[in-house]
Amino acid sequence: MAAPRSRALWGCCGHGWWRAILASRLPVLRSSCPWGPLGVRLLSQEKQASETHFGFETVSEEEKGGKVYHVFQSVAKKYDVMNDMMSLGIHRIWKDLLLWKMHPFPGTQLLDVAGGTGDIAFRFLNYIQAQHRGRQKRQLRAQQNLSWEEIAKKYQNEEDSLGGSQVVICDINKEMLKVGKQKAQAQGYKAGLAWILGDAEELPFDDDKFDVYTIAFGIRNVTHIDRALQEAHRVLKPGGRFLCLEFSQVNNPLISRLYDLYSFQVIPVLGEVIAGDWKSYQYLVESIRKFPPQEEFKEMIEDAGFQKVSYESLTSGIVAIHSGFKL
Numbered sequence: 031m032a033a034p035r036s037r038a039l040w041g042c043c044g045h046g047w048w049r050a051i052l053a054s055r056l057p058v059l060r061s062s063c064p065w066g067p068l069g070v071r072l073l074s075q076e077k078q079a080s081e082t083h084f085g086f087e088t089v090s091e092e093e094k095g096g097k098v099y100h101v102f103q104s105v106a107k108k109y110d111v112m113n114d115m116m117s118l119g120i121h122r123i124w125k126d127l128l129l130w131k132m133h134p135f136p137g138t139q140l141l142d143v144a145g146g147t148g149d150i151a152f153r154f155l156n157y158i159q160a161q162h163r164g165r166q167k168r169q170l171r172a173q174q175n176l177s178w179e180e181i182a183k184k185y186q187n188e189e190d191s192l193g194g195s196q197v198v199i200c201d202i203n204k205e206m207l208k209v210g211k212q213k214a215q216a217q218g219y220k221a222g223l224a225w226i227l228g229d230a231e232e233l234p235f236d237d238d239k240f241d242v243y244t245i246a247f248g249i250r251n252v253t254h255i256d257r258a259l260q261e262a263h264r265v266l267k268p269g270g271r272f273l274c275l276e277f278s279q280v281n282n283p284l285i286s287r288l289y290d291l292y293s294f295q296v297i298p299v300l301g302e303v304i305a306g307d308w309k310s311y312q313y314l315v316e317s318i319r320k321f322p323p324q325e326e327f328k329e330m331i332e333d334a335g336f337q338k339v340s341y342e343s344l345t346s347g348i349v350a351i352h353s354g355f356k357l
């Protein structure tokens with residue numbers, strides 16, 4: 031069951047809890063405020079003045095979305111090449127591990143939120159097709175009397191090879207989706223993909239729709255993480271699984287020191303040289319430091335109503351995969 035709204039508001043991005051309570055009570059106060067319209071206006075201003083962080087900068091909640099949008103609009107074309115350069119290709123292994131953890135089968139319906147240029151979605155389709163081929167081989171081996179035409183036909187139909195699986199890639203940024211669609215076309219992905227423009231905090235999907243929800247390197251960019259988690263819970267079917275791959279807290283002091291040096295001294299320089307954009311990559315490293323560590327994020331996932339929540343730290347905690355179920 032989803033956490034009650036007041037409880038969820040406690041987790042509101044580190045703001046004073048009293049602000050959250052006042053904000054949530056505004057409609058009631060409007061009708062009964064003892065200080066009249068002025069009091070209501072003051073409370074409204076309080077709500078508007080809610081602050082959050084954009085990297086190390088303090089900004090209003092209203093500002094953050096626009097700033098994050100600008101970052102990804104600016105880096106979209108160079109996003110994939112920068113990922114390879116910055117992580118020396120290791121992001122590919124982390125994403126593969128996410129898929130192995132998910133272990134989807136033909137028929138699985140996946141929602142990949144903040145899906146950007148489609149890395150998780152393409153891996154999902156490859157995984158399903160590999161599963162399907164494995165099954166098919168086993169079945170064909172068991173059926174002795176098929177003609178070669180029948181065998182060839184079984185291998186040809188791409189849609190069949192997904193067994194009804196579909197991945198919906200939902201992202202708030204048009205440019206990221208555009209690059210993703212071009213990549214899909216160039217790499218020959220046709221069936222089983224849908225690209226949807228949407229906000230993780232207000233997903234444009236019905237309740238109880240998906241088997242799996244993934245969000246990879248996306249959730250730290252969202253203004254209200256608690257709302258995104260509640261939305262994840264809402265759109266998953268009972269029994270569905272939440273999986274999040276995100277930067278996390280490094281658990282080895284020596285590696286942490288080296289990682290900090292690399293992050294702050296090298297990554298923005300790479301961003302400037304390759305993408306002509308120092309600021310966006312400065313935001314990237316700062317936003318990683320502002321994201322809650324493994325245990326704290328686990329509690330936030332539990333607060334959203336997920337059960338059997340667990341996590342696995344990878345590469346000394348540089349990233350972690352959190353998992354939870356809607357039961």
Ligand SMILES: C[S@@+](CC[C@H](N)C(=O)[O-])C[C@H]1O[C@@H](n2cnc3c(N)ncnc32)[C@H](O)[C@@H]1O
Nearest residue numbers: 102144145146201202203206229230246248251
């Ligand atoms: C670092 S990229 C990750 C892309 C992809 N998941 C990957 O692993 O390569 C972060 C993505 O989050 C998206 N994003 C940021 N805020 C969002 C929101 N509120 N709702 C949906 N997507 C959001 C950005 O547009 C961007 O595409």
